[in-house]
Amino acid sequence: MNAVNTNSANVAERRLAPPSLAISTVIFALRPSETSGRPTLWLPLVRRIREPYKDMWALPGGPLAHDESLQDAASRNLRETTGLAPQYLEQLYAFGGLHRSPTQRVVSIVYWALVQPTEAALADESENVRWFRADRLGELAFDHNAIVEYALWRLRNKMAYGSIAYHLLGEFFTLAQVREVYEAVLDRQLDPANFRRQIKATPEIEETGEYLQGGKHRPPRLYRFTGTPGLGPDNRSTP
Amino acid sequence: MNAVNTNSANVAERRLAPPSLAISTVIFALRPSETSGRPTLWLPLVRRIREPYKDMWALPGGPLAHDESLQDAASRNLRETTGLAPQYLEQLYAFGGLHRSPTQRVVSIVYWALVQPTEAALADESENVRWFRADRLGELAFDHNAIVEYALWRLRNKMAYGSIAYHLLGEFFTLAQVREVYEAVLDRQLDPANFRRQIKATPEIEETGEYLQGGKHRPPRLYRFTGTPGLGPDNRSTP
Known part of the structure; x- marks a missing residue:
């Protein structure tokens, strides 16, 4: 041209x-x-x-x-x-x-x-x-x-629909890490006990047998997300 | 050209x-x-x-x-x-x-x-x-x-998030009409009593004092949707 x-x-x-x-x-x-x-x-x-x-x-x-x-x-x-x-x-x-x-x-x-x-x-x-x-x-x-x-x-x-937070974390995460993602995105503090209760009620969040290593307190349990992401047609393998 | x-x-x-x-x-x-x-x-x-x-x-x-x-x-x-x-x-x-x-x-x-x-x-x-x-x-x-x-x-x-059905209906509607929208879109029959209970629990669905005219049975009540639609930026009046 x-x-x-x-x-x-x-x-x-x-x-x-x-x-x-x-x-x-x-x-x-x-x-x-x-x-x-x-x-x-x-x-x-x-x-x-x-x-x-x-x-x-x-x-x-x-x-x-x-x-x-x-x-x-x-x-x-x-x-x-x-x-x-x-x-x-x-x-x-x-x-x-x-x-x-x-x-x-x-x-x-x-x-x-x-x-x-x-x-x-x-x-x-x-x-x-x-x-x-x-x-x-x-x-x-x-x-x-x-x-x-x-x-x-x-x-x-x-965030309200759940899965999106887990794309900002690794494969395994603690419930406190999930709360930190929500706090970062929503730009406000959340009540840890309430948040924990809500997240534990989400069927797509699965407990693993693993614990986070390296803290001085009782090590927190690691969880995993088992749902599926995304709403675009590319994620449905149609057009 | x-x-x-x-x-x-x-x-x-x-x-x-x-x-x-x-x-x-x-x-x-x-x-x-x-x-x-x-x-x-x-x-x-x-x-x-x-x-x-x-x-x-x-x-x-x-x-x-x-x-x-x-x-x-x-x-x-x-x-x-x-x-x-x-x-x-x-x-x-x-x-x-x-x-x-x-x-x-x-x-x-x-x-x-x-x-x-x-x-x-x-x-x-x-x-x-x-x-x-x-x-x-x-x-x-x-x-x-x-x-x-x-x-x-x-x-x-x-449909799962509610408001969308009401754009396919007029301003006033019966609960049976809402169910018919869901049935048309989801392409399956829904249990009327369960559906009625769910919809009545939706805060954005407001009872009106009006009733549908012209049936032979007790006329059904008319409802109205009071929520807001849409996720596009045009509906947020930004870009």
Whole structure:
């Protein structure tokens, strides 16, 4: 393609061109707070190296290639940004407002990934890729603050249905760790005894014979999640 | 645009072109079964008047115009197909498989609408727009059978969270009518006494002082739904 981007005839042409398509990915993981050490939600962002919004932070993403499925493009975002392979990766929403980008009409199909702490600890960081606390992002490029806000809202909603918390933990976890995930996502403290009672009543949470090693008190029991995740058609193996 | 579609150079060019974007809409309404008269799920389809899949039935939709939001395009689909304005219209999913269309790569962002029976009764039909029972569609164009199947699956899932049924009914309804919606969507009979007990325990279902007129028995009480619908960001008035 020969695109000369500097004259106004081309700007007008781009305005009338069909909307172009991009894939972006919101990648959540629990990491310790810098201050309290408690688990909090973090996500990696990429510094933009060209206009528009040059030097601002943005969600990882880019144009959809002609030979790449939506899910594959999102997996590639995840891999290129963090070096990780997706465990939980699901379509979030398509954002298609008229004024999302100052230079052309772009529709972004957004995926979200949940990454376990052991994986997140291995994730690459660099000059142009950095992890940020979800509640302290500053101003991002495009409408990406609104996209992250929507992803957080969906995450809080999904928590109510159970399985989602376990994608932020490893295979085995204590009930206190589950509570910490809920506290990080909901951003409020929960009563430990009530929470414990509720979680133990969830049929998908299974007691194991294992205990967490290394504390000074009676070691807490480890549990495991046995349900199935996700509502996207990709997780139902239809289209 | 000067598109000459008949030579193979152009076919190869289209294959390497960026994916194009379409909006399609699944529109569900309850209508009486032709045989039993019981409420069943129906949706309007449009006969294709050009290749590919000429003369086959397809979901209403088309390319996204450069000056139209995703939601506006879906509203237009609904209006052009049925003459109706949307009451409940929400983004369903973006379908972006590599081989959805034989001639070019198309990503379809699919919306779904729920239409009340009084509205559905007013909907236009014509030679090229016809309503079909959701469980008796035959073979549709593109991957539209899979899209409808996914929409049905999501509808069944959403039923579990309550509000969705009421978008298929009018403002006032009897508990038996609610049960009929559930039976139509879930495609199985439910125990009336159990169902009644469950629904009466739902805080968002409010008794009114009105009764259904015109039966020969004691007239059943009318209820009203007081909750809020929808999970899309459009329903949260963010992006």
